[in-house]
Amino acid sequence: MIKKMLAMACLAIVFTACKKEVTTNNTADEVNISARFNEMLDNYYEEGLQLNPVQATFTGDNRFNDQFPNPLADETVAKVKGYYTKYKQELEQFDDATLSDSEKMTKAILKWECDMNLEGFRFKQDYFPIDQMWSINLVAGQLASGASAQPFKTVEDYNNWLKRLEGYLAWMVSAEEKMKEGMQQGYVLPKSLILKVIPQLEALTVEDLDKHLFYNPVKSFPEGFSEEDKKQLTDAYGKMVSEKIIPAYKSLHTFMSTEYLKAGRESSGISDVPNGADFYNYQIKLYTTTNMTADQIHELGLAEVARISSEMETIKEQVGYKGDLKSFFDHVRNKKELMPFTEPQQVIDNFNAIHDRMKPQIEKLFDVKPKTPFEVRRTEAFREKSASAEYNPGSLDGTRPGIFYTPIPDVTKYNTYSDESLFLHEAIPGHHYQISLTQESTELPKFRKTLWYSGYGEGWALYSESLGKELGLYTDPYQYFGMLGAEMHRAIRLVVDTGLHAKGWTREQAIQYSLDNEAESEAGITSEIERYMANPGQALSYKIGQLKIRELRAKAEAALGDKFDIRQFHNEVLETGCVPLALLEDKINNWIAASK
Structure with missing residues (x-):
């Protein structure tokens, strides 16, 4: 108690002299915390790109254009689990009281990301690696067309895609293996969906190279390629498509059109697979x-x-x-x-x-x-x-x-x-x-x-x-x-x-x-x-x-009356990017309160 009184007296007597030093120290601490927080976010982003190099390509980051880690491989799954576990633990080192409002929102978003991704590993989603709309093989087809995110502007670009295809081919083998495991465990697609996948796969078994999607990039080289480069790449792509891509698609097509189709379930909803209700x-x-x-x-x-x-x-x-x-x-x-x-x-x-x-x-x-x-x-x-x-x-x-x-x-x-x-x-x-x-x-x-x-x-x-x-x-x-x-x-x-x-x-x-x-x-x-x-x-x-967005607009219009500016409302909704809806609602409520 005496120590507390003495401390208070000191503060009262020398408050003016101490104020600048305290503020400086607090500011230094805040800057240090903010710097560490931002460094963690940068590391999270960078490691995420390395774990998902195809996503990196779609963002326009071309450093990993030759990579395709197999997301079905045990090694990759372990790395992804470790990634989210690590950053969930690192987040706990930052107290909300030490963060700005923007940093608090970022922390809440990153925690959501880690929690939801880790929870997702509870379910056997890898038993459904292929469907008619959402799966990796359809993304690969887009990239292979030469008209999507995978660049085909330089010789290195063309070689990068050949290397990436090796990883994709490994995924195709794993996909078939996972579906076979799924059949044994009761995880299989409805028949109606399998029937939609079969012609998608069959379209890529065509043996005429000029009609094959994966041969497209060498049918229209950019200007400036030497004749030697054109010939080397044309030969390499021809060999890749005819000796690896077509056989891989034939194997997958045969499997899905025979034993997998036969095993396909008659039911439509996910509740009919093991743990399906919890997954939903x-x-x-x-x-x-x-x-x-x-x-x-x-x-x-x-x-x-x-x-x-x-x-x-x-x-x-x-x-x-x-x-x-x-x-x-x-x-x-x-x-x-x-x-x-x-x-x-x-x-x-x-x-x-x-x-x-x-x-x-x-x-x-x-x-x-x-x-x-x-x-x-x-x-x-x-x-x-x-x-x-x-x-x-x-x-x-x-x-x-x-x-x-x-x-x-x-x-x-x-x-x-x-x-x-x-x-x-x-x-x-x-x-x-x-x-x-x-x-x-x-x-x-x-x-x-x-x-x-x-x-x-x-x-x-x-x-x-x-x-x-x-x-x-x-x-x-x-x-x-x-x-x-x-x-x-x-x-x-x-x-x-x-x-x-x-x-x-x-x-x-x-x-x-x-x-x-x-x-x-x-x-x-x-x-x-x-x-x-x-x-x-x-x-x-x-x-x-x-x-939810219509509800928030109506709430803002009613609360602000003549002060409501639709352009500012749209700015508020859009400026923080994709966020969980509860965080968006908190943000708009704070904006309404500040605008009154």
Whole structure:
């Protein structure tokens, strides 16, 4: 007590003299802690690239373009586990009280990353290495085409891909081995998904090199290559494709089309594999970044389907259609005026025209725009039949554009009614703005520039669809119906994904529910349902995230009144990049409080 009184007296007497020294010491400590924290983040990012060199290539970091560590190998799995365990422990050395608000958010995000990735190892996901939409072989096909992230500009680039292919070939062998193990343990894909994978593999068994996707890079060398280099590379690629790639695909195709297909399960949901119910709960948390249950999400989905159906009825009446809503879906699906194209390029041109129409309005909603260029491209032929429209990010340095891929398997049946909402979602201001602004940020640590949380990222993209009228679109009632259809599509996902994986629904039940409630074609709906079967929970993220962002916007508008600035709200949502939804809500609440 005396010591405490003496200390207080000292502080009172010499406070002015001591203040500068104390402040200096505190500042020095804070700088030291911040420096150590940032060094840890840099190390986490760098080690992450080395563990996932393909991801490094997609970000535009070309140091590891010749590497493909096999993610199914025990050695790789052990390294990845060790990586997340190590950084989870290092995080504990930093007390929140010593960190800035930005650093606290980064710490919370990194802890989430470590916890969720380590928890994921509880489940036998390696028994499902291949499916029709999400798996590594499809990424490899994109890279092999010569038109994706893998560069083919120098002789070294061409040789790097040959070396990387050796690692990919090892993965193909491991994939077959893992599926055989899975068959013995009760982990096998539904038959309907296997039937979609088989033709994808078969397409890469073609022996005519000029028709083989993996031979593409040597069919169009850059200028400046010597004839000697061209011949050496052409021979090397011919040998790689004919002696290694084609046999590997033949082996995998034979296995999947015979014994694996025979073992394929008749059930549709993940709950029918060992520990499937727990895995689905994990997937819900992973993709929505919430603690919602399957039952809560299912009920929310039913309510949203009912709400959107009511809005659809209004549009049906506006265009003068006299039948019921279900027959109106058929009317929209089959309306010849909505299928005007004869050449695939016309589809691309239409998306570019949508972009031109909205350009004059974009600054009313966004005062910060990405520098990364943007393109619309047709989805590659080898995966087009089972692909959805999608966005591939540009490189971190902006030298490779962001690309909106759209599948056009049959241009004469291509229906335009949802093109405006699709462009808003996949392109601008959806994924292209959200991802590019994150990558271009000078404030975020490197690892946060390439993070992806579906609840936030897909939530933002679906929220972007609702901005169409503010951006000068949706003047045609069919295009507005397309937006409602797209939102309905995501609401239906809440019902059918939980139905498939938690409530025992069959594939056919899920398809019929979708046909009853939206205007998508049966072929498109079937591909979608099978997509949800292949990756349980992912489809939930869109609507959960959109509803949260809309809720936060409404809250800010009500709280701030005339002070509410939509551009600033969008800046607040976008500037911190992908974050779990709870952290986004905390951030917006703090912004509202500070803006009052």
